[in-house]
Amino acid sequence: MKTLSIALLILFVASSVTAQKKTNLDIKQNLVLTYSAKDPKGNEVLLPLEIKELNAKKTVLEYTMINGDKKISGKWVISPKGLESGKYFNWQALNPSEVRILPKDQTIFCVSKKFLDEIKSKKTAKYDDKTFELKEIPKGKEIIIDGKEIDAIYVAEKNGDSKYWILNNRDLPFILNSAGGDGPSFKLSKVSK
Secondary structure, three states: OHHHHHHHHHHHHHHHHHHOOOEOOOOOOOOEEEEEEEOOOOOEEEEEEEEEEEOOOOEEEEEEEEEOOEEEEEEEEEOHHHHHHOOEEOOOOOOOOOEEEOOOOEEOOEOOHHHHHHHHHHOEEEEOOEEEEEEOOOOOOOOEEOOEEEOEEEEEEOOOOOEEEEEOOOOOOEEEEEEOOOOOOOEEEEEEO
């Protein structure tokens, strides 16, 4: 009986550890992250975002926004300095076919590596002139793609309403979901290669 109890305890612990394992996205060229958002009329807008280039010289994200019959596309270029230590988002309005080269202190759809390191080590950090705090992901608000929970961190603005779910990956700390605040609210809905 004692052996059976020990075996059941080991099985329970092993299954608990397995159930808590999170998936990290393999960030590489040609990966497509499709986001969904609501337009002012409440219609769903899809934004597939493809990593066109990811190297020491630049990170290029190509977007294609589809809203009904309208299709707008273009590219954002993030500098190595922006990805390393940027401190602002660039949420300016999109222009059709634009190739937007971001200033060296800005990112789009991701935070800088410096912000990710600081928020994880100090539990607080500044971005976009706002102070964010590292929090537990609210129950039921985990990022699930293809039935797997994505390894993400959750940050909330101190004394504000901006919230971000950020991929826990230093190579390219993508924003997976956003809510509240001045920028757009969007949610990762699909990942493909």
